[in-house]
Amino acid sequence: MDIELRGITKRFGPVTANEDVNLSIRSGEVLGLLGENGAGKSTLMNVLCGLYSPTDGEILIDGVPATFDGPGDAIRAGIGMVHQHFMLVPVFTVTENVVLGVERTGRFDHLDLATARAQVHAINDQYGLHVDPDALVENLPVGVQQRVEIIKVLFRSADVLILDEPTAVLTPQEVDDFFQIIKALRDAGKALVFITHKLNEILEIADRISVIRNGRIVGEGLPKDLTRPQLAEMMVGRPVSFDVVKKPFAPGGTLLETRDLTVLRDTDEIAIDHLNLTVRSGEIVGIAGVQGNGQSALIEVLTGLRRATEGQVMFDGQDITRTSVRERHRLGIAHIPEDRQTVGLIKNFTVAENMVLDTYYDARFSRGPRVDWAQVNKVSAGFVRDFDIRTPSVFQAAGHLSGGNQQKLVVARELSRETKLLIAGQPTRGLDVGSIEYIHKRLIAARDEGDGVLIVSSELDEIMALSDRILVMFKGRIVAEYDANAGPVDKSAIGLAMAGAAA
Amino acid sequence: FTACQVTDTGGIDDNSFNQTAWKGVEDAMADFAIDGRFLESQAETDYEANINSLIEGDCDIIITVGFLLGDATQKAARANPDQRFSIVDFAYEPAIPNVLGQVYSTDEAAFLAGYLAAGVSETKILGVFGGINIPPVTIFMDGFVRGVDHYNAQKGASVSVLGWDIDSREGLFTNNFESLDDGRAFAQNLYDEGADIVLPVAGPVGLGSAALADELGTDKLKIIGVDADLYFTDPQKSHVYLTSITKRMDATVRQVIETAMNDTFNGGVLVGSLENGGVDLASFHDLDSAVPQEMKAELDTIREGIIAGTIKVRP
Amino acid sequence: MTDTSMNDLMKAKMIGRSEIEDLIIVPLFAIVAALILGALTMLATNVDLATIGLSYVALLKGSVGSLSAISETLTAAAPLILAGLGLALGFRAGLFNIGAEGQVLMGGMAAVITGFTFTDLPAAILMPMSLLAGALVGALYASIAGWLRVATGAHEVISTIMLNLIAYRLLDYMLRLPFIQKEGRADPISKSVPDAAELPRLLAFIDPNLRVHAGIFLVLVAVAVVYWLLFRSKLGFEFRASGENPQAARYAGMRSGLIIVLAMASAGALAGLAGANQVLGVLGRATPGFSAGIGFDAIAVALLGRSHPIGVLFAGLLFGALEAGGRQMQVDAGVSIDLIGIIQALIIVFIAAPLLVRAVFPWGFRKGSRQTEGGQ
Amino acid sequence: MTAVPAPRIEPGKTRHARITGGILIGLAILTAVVFAPDGTGIATFRLSRPTDALVLPNLVVPAVPFIYAAAAVLAFLGARQFLRGGTRWTSLSMGIGLAVAVAAFLVWATTGKAFSLTGMLQATMVRAVPIALGGLAGVLSERVAVVNIAIEGMLLAGAFTGALVGSLLGGMGGLAAAVAIGGLFGFILAALVVTYRMDQIIAGVVINLLVLGLTSYVSSQVFQEYRYLNNAPVFRAVKVPLLGDIPILGPMFFQQNIFVYGALIMVGVATYYLFHTRMGLRARAVGEHPRAADTLGINVYRTRYINVTLAGMVAGFGGAWFTLGSVGRFDEGMTGGRGYIGLAAMIFGRWHPVGALAAALVFGFADSLQQKLALLQTPIPSEFLAMAPYVATIIVVAGLVGRARPPAADGKPYVKE
Numbered sequence A: 001m002d003i004e005l006r007g008i009t010k011r012f013g014p015v016t017a018n019e020d021v022n023l024s025i026r027s028g029e030v031l032g033l034l035g036e037n038g039a040g041k042s043t044l045m046n047v048l049c050g051l052y053s054p055t056d057g058e059i060l061i062d063g064v065p066a067t068f069d070g071p072g073d074a075i076r077a078g079i080g081m082v083h084q085h086f087m088l089v090p091v092f093t094v095t096e097n098v099v100l101g102v103e104r105t106g107r108f109d110h111l112d113l114a115t116a117r118a119q120v121h122a123i124n125d126q127y128g129l130h131v132d133p134d135a136l137v138e139n140l141p142v143g144v145q146q147r148v149e150i151i152k153v154l155f156r157s158a159d160v161l162i163l164d165e166p167t168a169v170l171t172p173q174e175v176d177d178f179f180q181i182i183k184a185l186r187d188a189g190k191a192l193v194f195i196t197h198k199l200n201e202i203l204e205i206a207d208r209i210s211v212i213r214n215g216r217i218v219g220e221g222l223p224k225d226l227t228r229p230q231l232a233e234m235m236v237g238r239p240v241s242f243d244v245v246k247k248p249f250a251p252g253g254t255l256l257e258t259r260d261l262t263v264l265r266d267t268d269e270i271a272i273d274h275l276n277l278t279v280r281s282g283e284i285v286g287i288a289g290v291q292g293n294g295q296s297a298l299i300e301v302l303t304g305l306r307r308a309t310e311g312q313v314m315f316d317g318q319d320i321t322r323t324s325v326r327e328r329h330r331l332g333i334a335h336i337p338e339d340r341q342t343v344g345l346i347k348n349f350t351v352a353e354n355m356v357l358d359t360y361y362d363a364r365f366s367r368g369p370r371v372d373w374a375q376v377n378k379v380s381a382g383f384v385r386d387f388d389i390r391t392p393s394v395f396q397a398a399g400h401l402s403g404g405n406q407q408k409l410v411v412a413r414e415l416s417r418e419t420k421l422l423i424a425g426q427p428t429r430g431l432d433v434g435s436i437e438y439i440h441k442r443l444i445a446a447r448d449e450g451d452g453v454l455i456v457s458s459e460l461d462e463i464m465a466l467s468d469r470i471l472v473m474f475k476g477r478i479v480a481e482y483d484a485n486a487g488p489v490d491k492s493a494i495g496l497a498m499a500g501a502a503a
Numbered sequence B: 001f002t003a004c005q006v007t008d009t010g011g012i013d014d015n016s017f018n019q020t021a022w023k024g025v026e027d028a029m030a031d032f033a034i035d036g037r038f039l040e041s042q043a044e045t046d047y048e049a050n051i052n053s054l055i056e057g058d059c060d061i062i063i064t065v066g067f068l069l070g071d072a073t074q075k076a077a078r079a080n081p082d083q084r085f086s087i088v089d090f091a092y093e094p095a096i097p098n099v100l101g102q103v104y105s106t107d108e109a110a111f112l113a114g115y116l117a118a119g120v121s122e123t124k125i126l127g128v129f130g131g132i133n134i135p136p137v138t139i140f141m142d143g144f145v146r147g148v149d150h151y152n153a154q155k156g157a158s159v160s161v162l163g164w165d166i167d168s169r170e171g172l173f174t175n176n177f178e179s180l181d182d183g184r185a186f187a188q189n190l191y192d193e194g195a196d197i198v199l200p201v202a203g204p205v206g207l208g209s210a211a212l213a214d215e216l217g218t219d220k221l222k223i224i225g226v227d228a229d230l231y232f233t234d235p236q237k238s239h240v241y242l243t244s245i246t247k248r249m250d251a252t253v254r255q256v257i258e259t260a261m262n263d264t265f266n267g268g269v270l271v272g273s274l275e276n277g278g279v280d281l282a283s284f285h286d287l288d289s290a291v292p293q294e295m296k297a298e299l300d301t302i303r304e305g306i307i308a309g310t311i312k313v314r315p
Numbered sequence C: 001m002t003d004t005s006m007n008d009l010m011k012a013k014m015i016g017r018s019e020i021e022d023l024i025i026v027p028l029f030a031i032v033a034a035l036i037l038g039a040l041t042m043l044a045t046n047v048d049l050a051t052i053g054l055s056y057v058a059l060l061k062g063s064v065g066s067l068s069a070i071s072e073t074l075t076a077a078a079p080l081i082l083a084g085l086g087l088a089l090g091f092r093a094g095l096f097n098i099g100a101e102g103q104v105l106m107g108g109m110a111a112v113i114t115g116f117t118f119t120d121l122p123a124a125i126l127m128p129m130s131l132l133a134g135a136l137v138g139a140l141y142a143s144i145a146g147w148l149r150v151a152t153g154a155h156e157v158i159s160t161i162m163l164n165l166i167a168y169r170l171l172d173y174m175l176r177l178p179f180i181q182k183e184g185r186a187d188p189i190s191k192s193v194p195d196a197a198e199l200p201r202l203l204a205f206i207d208p209n210l211r212v213h214a215g216i217f218l219v220l221v222a223v224a225v226v227y228w229l230l231f232r233s234k235l236g237f238e239f240r241a242s243g244e245n246p247q248a249a250r251y252a253g254m255r256s257g258l259i260i261v262l263a264m265a266s267a268g269a270l271a272g273l274a275g276a277n278q279v280l281g282v283l284g285r286a287t288p289g290f291s292a293g294i295g296f297d298a299i300a301v302a303l304l305g306r307s308h309p310i311g312v313l314f315a316g317l318l319f320g321a322l323e324a325g326g327r328q329m330q331v332d333a334g335v336s337i338d339l340i341g342i343i344q345a346l347i348i349v350f351i352a353a354p355l356l357v358r359a360v361f362p363w364g365f366r367k368g369s370r371q372t373e374g375g376q
Numbered sequence D: 001m002t003a004v005p006a007p008r009i010e011p012g013k014t015r016h017a018r019i020t021g022g023i024l025i026g027l028a029i030l031t032a033v034v035f036a037p038d039g040t041g042i043a044t045f046r047l048s049r050p051t052d053a054l055v056l057p058n059l060v061v062p063a064v065p066f067i068y069a070a071a072a073v074l075a076f077l078g079a080r081q082f083l084r085g086g087t088r089w090t091s092l093s094m095g096i097g098l099a100v101a102v103a104a105f106l107v108w109a110t111t112g113k114a115f116s117l118t119g120m121l122q123a124t125m126v127r128a129v130p131i132a133l134g135g136l137a138g139v140l141s142e143r144v145a146v147v148n149i150a151i152e153g154m155l156l157a158g159a160f161t162g163a164l165v166g167s168l169l170g171g172m173g174g175l176a177a178a179v180a181i182g183g184l185f186g187f188i189l190a191a192l193v194v195t196y197r198m199d200q201i202i203a204g205v206v207i208n209l210l211v212l213g214l215t216s217y218v219s220s221q222v223f224q225e226y227r228y229l230n231n232a233p234v235f236r237a238v239k240v241p242l243l244g245d246i247p248i249l250g251p252m253f254f255q256q257n258i259f260v261y262g263a264l265i266m267v268g269v270a271t272y273y274l275f276h277t278r279m280g281l282r283a284r285a286v287g288e289h290p291r292a293a294d295t296l297g298i299n300v301y302r303t304r305y306i307n308v309t310l311a312g313m314v315a316g317f318g319g320a321w322f323t324l325g326s327v328g329r330f331d332e333g334m335t336g337g338r339g340y341i342g343l344a345a346m347i348f349g350r351w352h353p354v355g356a357l358a359a360a361l362v363f364g365f366a367d368s369l370q371q372k373l374a375l376l377q378t379p380i381p382s383e384f385l386a387m388a389p390y391v392a393t394i395i396v397v398a399g400l401v402g403r404a405r406p407p408a409a410d411g412k413p414y415v416k417e
């Protein structure tokens, strides 16, 4: 089955997510769709799978124009999508998730799960997926959940599979397995669309590549004709240097130290297991690891958002294991949270209010029980200017700023305090290249001024580019450590460690 | 001339208490060609406000209905000495010059009802429950229990009454004058414990008990009505009422309005009793055949005894 | 950037057309629509046009048409505003507290007990002390739900509903305790508070039937304090932050648990004051139904006032006026006061669903939502 | 890397079992100390009425031995929980323990007296009906993630319409109208929250206010004058042949009116619907992860409309119980907060129809128990007994008996695109 997108345009109010996109998808072929964050990849595919209706343009299936009035139509037409954020019901079993929407029933609308279970087994066998049809999805690791998503699509006998950033949540080893599955699907005659912004992956798996920028297709070609720098330039719109400029490494004394730190998740499982690490001032420590290995819990316990069950956290020679979030802020720990837009700021609050969200109590901004709003507004206006945040006024609701400016607001707030240690979770997730450069510059500046910096990121490239020291976390422990200043670090070794090979 | 009335929370259409009192105003409206108005109290907090809005509204007499309005009426009467008030079920001690209290020796009629019920009951167990534990309610229960005692003493029987302990003054109370559902549940409870005649002293709540009796059949459960003759005010369920203990608030209210109209109004107390017809036992209507002739004769004798003072309904 | 651009950044936003629509036109339309629908309801129940007219005239007359009408309006509004302020405070802090009714009951009981226990104290001490007792006990009762939420995650909607039901039973129980029950009565009713504990009636010198009492000063003070607390104080900033986005508040180092308990306690204190206001200013003692649904009506008042102290003030006055006017309506036109309940509910429907008002009265608004939303 | 010692962590489940154990032991002590009566009293429970087909002898319980035995059982259960911390049996032990404690309490209260146990259980079922139906309505709408505070209003609307239409067209007509009006308010709730995106709790509160206002208004404005409009026939109890003659259970389950049978059937049907049908699977998916359902071609809005309307119909049926199933006459605000208790029953019952029914029976039991105790004149104030189920609800919601998990998207509006 071949699909042709012609002149697709999609607007959300004033935002144009896709403009005049032409694309063809053919059976027995993997089409790689490359583009940076916010380029419009997901939107385009959501149009294709019927979730959005295009503002303009048409979709041809085997040369026949098709209109989708909802995802059901697209599914019936043989188009299935594995979404960037999984669309699985956690409390359902694999089989229930798979049949949802295309259930077979007996009398009185009775669900026939037995037949479905047999079909899941068959799909398992055909593509080597190994998924237990009766497992509850919430108990499955992400890698398996992804396979459930694929089974879902295959169960609907889709001929076209759209995979939106499927590798973002996988370890390098899981990626290899995953590519095997893709190849098996391709060889079975399916048409595949593989979305990513990772250059190596696309070069490895795609049969054909299209690059999308600002909602438009800006380049197409075959992998053998394209190089990494070329692709990067197409994607970003200008030559990209993959280098980072830092001052020579001159670490100071130990700033942060954990001793046998153990932390439980809300479910009583162990998230961090007797973990020991140190961060010195003037160094950037990067923590690599696949999501779900305790990185978020580590950040939470270091910033005081979660209690340690056992062990100690020392900061600047002081035991802060039981110290509150507020007190840690006062001691000089700054935190740029992973999920900045939802936990870093309050969308209905003004820019000024957000600017003092964790400093309003400080003598600069308050008089006794009262907040000195005049002072807050004045200082905020200064920060807005210094950090180049684009807003008409400090009274603008933060939610009305663009995504990038919201991020800058959080960074401005955290960096404008007196800090000794900067903890940043996924510091560049969801950012465009300009903002990424900006944030990287700021992080390095902090290190060069003598602050300790702890970065947790699932982007291995980012960790490798910034860190002085790289720690790999697996199942709540540090399983490997690399000194980046001692010479080049072997990326595949890190990958293996992330998958637990060193443990 | 305008007569105004403030009801208690049961509502003007309760088929018993408030409705009987309002009937007095309606009768006066018909007989003397006057205006009548009423204001329903939704909650106890409305009493004072309601009385005040009637004071605003040029009423020649304001009749408040119910013991619970006693304090609010007193307050209003003190503040407005020129306004005439009358209150049902409350007597002030000492009397207030511009308030005429209407009280009833309900226990006299309830005594008869107790004697009757004790004689008619087959299970020899009777049930009674009240709305709120206040004198105008418990006076029914007192009279009823003493009537049963009288029967037991006379006949050497041992009929028992569930739901009211005359000495500890504790018993079954719904704590409201509104919930019909409570009326059904309380009657069911008493029926489960063997009672075959139930006396609900809670205004409209009793209609719920009547619904149960209707469903079970009068051979299993009979109801004794209060305030009005429920045979007439609750015509759909009329057959379940063995009798009613009537409290002729309609008559006293009409009478009070009349005194106010011809300027013979005086503060004080107006007492309704068996003697003056202010309270009485209604006829047996449909259940007449359930009451032996002998019992009817005995009731007549007791009635005369009470009026003559030879039978004491109060110790 | 220059200094002038700094000043631009700090220039407060002008009130735009869309704010005016939200703050004035929507509520106005809501009231008009509710009155029209109320009239239709009357028509549907066989009330003739003349009586409908008469009843709306009576509504106006009974709410603002005379000194005594205004007095009644203020008397009815005071507890609604007090409890409404408490609820608004809770809503701002992200707590949907249905428990004002129970807090009113507990606060009122505390005020009564304090009042009749310390009869020897002079008014200058006894009255504030009784009010304080009401506020304190209301706060304590409310903080149970707050604490449960913090310690166990129990949702406050359910726990406050349960606490209301518990409060009713507790009240019935307490009113029969020999030490509380009025002498010589067997029904649940408390002793009366002495004059020294009562909130004095303000206009009794003109006419003893004018019930408006010193509680309205309490209301004004409460409005000002809540305004200051919410929008000027550090604590209020924390309330609002954790109400808007509890996660972000926690990340910013605010102690969410403490904030929830404090917010619940403040809400309970205000509801407790509403109870104290009733027993000390209006009733003089406690009876089983003395709360008369204030706690539930106050939910509506807080929603109508959009959880803003000034909004709550006006919403409470509106509800008070409707209540006072409704009584007049029943006296003059014979239309049941229950109509007021319908009108109140309809007003809130229209206010809480602006999309609906726009659908019903499209001509009241600028065309197209794009302009209003993408304005700045 | 050096070997690390196994973590000394007390997992939540053990902690939970300890707490349960502690409570049980506390109950044991309470039972032994407070309830153990001083004499050699006998508690008599009447099991059947003289009119029953199968007349059972009275259940006569010697109080002192029984209460000490109960205390012993409680102590055993508690000690076992405390020491073993058996995770699987924690809830069961708690349930058995509470039942034993209640039995001991009953024996204590009845010592030297007698009451009809069968009557109490029959009343339990009757009192549970509106709560169970309210809870079921809650389950149906919260399973599609619409919080339904409006159950109270729907019950009231059902009660009112049942009385009005029942008076004109007879019981069946009234019942049908009550179901329809409940469905209408369900539909209105769905429209307000789904289409007009009103806050779900506000929408519920508003519907409650509106229904209260409308029904009170009409009843005082119209019913007062036209009495015949508020005088509906009551559905009588129908005894199921044979089953109705089973001692104790017969009167409880098989000598009841159509509302009891209806509630039992609806709970069964709803369980089948939610967990064994295609529609139910889709409904639950919409409640857990609406976006996922949407991407699979399930119409989230329509599913919500349908289920919330169904919930309204169930509540409307439950509302008719107040008039057509009980007293035949509507009375202002006669549902008296039973809708809110239904909501609690839903949570108590963990968003499961059978759970909601079980929880409703607990509330119904407490209700009928309280009435019996008022007759028995126990030293414990009846108000405290009346409070007991509410306190129990708080304890349950607070997670002592294990944290219930609502549908993941509960209360959240779903915005397409």
Ligand SMILES: Nc1ncnc2c1ncn2[C@@H]1O[C@H](COP(=O)(O)OP(=O)(O)OP(=O)(O)O)[C@@H](O)[C@H]1O
Pocket: A012, A015, A016, A017, A035, A036, A037, A038, A039, A040, A041, A042, A043, A044, A084, A197, A430, D417
């Ligand atoms: N529902 C929406 N409403 C408004 N704007 C939207 C919506 N969805 C996407 N956009 C905007 O459309 C643009 C393209 O978004 P899209 O999600 O397609 O990007 P993407 O290429 O998939 O990025 P990523 O790599 O981060 O997933 C972005 O600017 C985004 O902000």
Ligand SMILES: Nc1ncnc2c1ncn2[C@@H]1O[C@H](COP(=O)(O)OP(=O)(O)OP(=O)(O)O)[C@@H](O)[C@H]1O
Pocket: A015, A399, A400, A401, A402, A403, A404, A405, A432, C373, C374, C375
């Ligand atoms: N809901 C909204 N209401 C009003 N204005 C908005 C709203 N959302 C976005 N805007 C405005 O629209 C403009 C475009 O937003 P958009 O998110 O597309 O920015 P952007 O170009 O992607 O910026 P960045 O690179 O910083 O992310 C911004 O100036 C923002 O202020």
Ligand SMILES: [Mg+2]
Pocket: A041, A042, A043, A084, A164
């Ligand atoms: Mg995307």
Ligand SMILES: [Mg+2]
Pocket: B011, B040, C336, C338, D216, D219, D220, D332
């Ligand atoms: Mg009424």
